[in-house]
Amino acid sequence: MTELSVDVRVQVARLRNLLVDAARCGALASPLASLPHPRWEPLELQALWWLRAECLLPVGVLAHRLGGLAMPRLSRLVDRLEEGGLVRRERSVRHDRRRVRVRLTDAGRAVAEETDALVQERMARLLSPLQGETRSALMDILELWVETLGAQARAAGEEEEENTAPTLVPDEVLTASAA
Structure with missing residues (x-):
């Protein structure tokens, strides 16, 4: 250590x-594990749940949310959900058309709502042994912890961005090296 x-x-x-x-x-x-549904697999339901929580996700972020799912497997999963009318892919027109994001359709949102109700039931069972103030204190501490983790992640991202930013070379240097 x-x-x-x-x-x-x-x-x-x-x-x-x-x-x-x-x-x-x-x-x-x-609480997302082994979600039962007559048509959709648990991992597909998890994808819908994350899309409901975050609205619109780049495919790479969705893969990460699903436990680091490999991109070929994620593509097949999104294909099935798209064919089932639950999601649609959107390409970035303004930046890079290769960047694909995934969004729920109305039908997908309905299935995600059913899934979320089950997830909330499971979470309620986890919290039910604690009473009033104790449960509130736990939530307050967890919120503080998540806020701190988020601040650390943002700081690490900013530091990484600074370290990978291209070095700008003054025009005079470029002109001199070209001569």
């Missing part, structure tokens, strides 16, 4: 033990 304070190491050990215990109780199973 990297250079961490004793306090952080203790907290990491506590978190690991809590996650192991929660998994033993079945609480770490994804």
Whole structure:
């Protein structure tokens, strides 16, 4: 492990033990896992659920949301959903036509709503052992954690952008090197 304070190491050990215990109780199973539907596979329902949550997703982001799904498999999944009338692909006209995004249709939104109702039921069962203030305190802490993770991700993205930005060469240098 990297250079961490004793306090952080203790907290990491506590978190690991809590996650192991929660998994033993079945609480770490994804509420998106094994969603039942007479026609659509669980992974297809998960894709619809993510599209409902985020409205319009580039295919690469959708692949990431689905656990790092390989692009050929994602393309087949989107093909099936498109053929079923649940999603449509959109190409970026303004920037790069190779960039494809996926959006729900009205029919897809209806299936996604059914899926979300089931996911919310599963989440309610996870939270139901906690009462009022305790449940609210947990939600407050989780919101703070997610906000912090988001801020870290944005900062890392900005730093990566700065490190990969092309170096601008003054015109005088270009003119001199061309001579």
